[in-house]
Amino acid sequence: MGPTRARIAIDAMGGDHAPAEIVAGALRAQEELGIEALLVGDPDQIQAYLKQHNSSAHLEIIPSEGTIEMNEEPLGALKRKPKASINVAMDLVKQKRADAVVSAGHSGAAMAAALLRLGRLRGIDRPAIGAVLPTLVAGKPVLILDVGANVDCRPKFLEQFAQMGTIYSQYVLGVSTPKVGLLNIGEEPCKGNDQAVRTHQMLQDNPKIPFVGNAEGRDVLSGQFDVIVCDGFVGNILLKFAEAVGEVALQILREELPQGLNGKLGVTLLKPNLKRIKQRMDHAEHGGGLLLGVDGVCIISHGSSQAPSIFNAVRLAKEAVDHQVLDRIQSCYGRKTAPASEGE
Structure with missing residues (x-):
């Protein structure tokens, strides 16, 4: 049925x-x-x-x-x-x-x-807003949560975000075994503040969460992770920064492409490619965040x-x-x- x-x-x-x-x-x-x-x-x-x-x-x-x-x-x-x-x-x-x-x-x-x-x-204990962003791997988005519902988070909240994110990634985004990461300033388990260290251990010990380790800022859009967990303060800044970078990149393409490939002729030839680029980068393509x-x-x-x-x-x-x-x-x-x- x-x-x-x-x-x-x-x-x-x-x-x-x-x-x-x-x-x-x-x-x-x-x-x-x-x-x-x-x-x-x-x-x-x-x-x-x-x-x-x-x-x-x-x-x-x-x-x-x-x-x-x-x-x-x-x-x-x-x-x-x-x-x-x-x-x-x-x-x-x-x-x-x-x-x-x-x-x-x-x-x-x-x-x-x-x-x-x-x-x-x-x-x-706390709901989380999950936002989907594009990555360097075509057709493989990353789910980031929380992106604004909770400014301060205890480790157990982040553990719950990771579990909800895993379910969402599996059943909505179609990832059979999502790779879950914890946003941090380094890959090593001992890196970060007390919250990060304690959360890392909890995620590692939870058999329901396919946790693969810490994710640094440069890893967020790499396609290496399917779910990235962070508190809402950091997540909201990350989301808005990513959206701004996408808009800047699109604007640079609009300004620079007419300079080469015989000007407007080149832009006309590349129009289908530009449309696909916009679809991959534009936050409007994802609609918003699910309050989990x-x-x-x-x-x-x-x-x-x-x-x-x-x-x-x-x-x-x-x-x-x-x-x-x-x-x-x-x-x-x-x-x-x-x-x-x-x-x-």
Whole structure:
């Protein structure tokens, strides 16, 4: 029996380009991926943008009131605005009316709403945001977690990230035996701070984690590792730096290629190659990060996401649902869900 038709709740009001780009990405996702898109937000605004697209697709609209602004403190804002789009979207997952939620809005608010409304999976102390980046090996991405959910981490949190990352890499990215690394300043087990040394030992001792050792900064995009574990402070800096390097490299190519190969003729000849380069390097191709460790599939997209990135975020959500990532993580830690958290 094949996977059921996934129902994805999409926060239409979250992000720099909401709701126009969100609506466009959702429409494409429903048409091409065979999912049911539930657009959460202001019905009038959503309907206005839907009319701009010549599409026969019918998207269900779930009304909400307001959104969490980027300058607002997440927990307080979520409580002041119980009908905000991210709250309503999370409630759809909690009520089993949707299988997953996608949001390009306030990432802190999305994580807090997931914790408050969905709760943590039993055995998981802290959820982690996993981001997929390209590597030097074509078709072999690397999963990095955490990239922003937890600034400070104990070794046991990092061990849990490694185990969740292993499951995600196996069942969504299709790596039979993922090579898991711990981000550090050297390869030797004794390198790094106390957290790194203790975490190294825990990962090495855990038979469920295919740990291969420390990964230095130069190893992250080498293709030698399938999963790299770090705290959210370092991971967020690493993610944004990698995105910036990709943008710089693409810009340099645009500027320098016309200088050779007979100018514009050379660029025309190389256009298919440039398109493939962009696809390999552009963070929009990956859509965002999966919040692992909460009792629901939640994709946190870039605030600057446009339609292609939203499409890929929905694709990512669908893959997580189809491959039963939550059930597989729960099987490692027990079936029950930890209670929703107020301030963790």
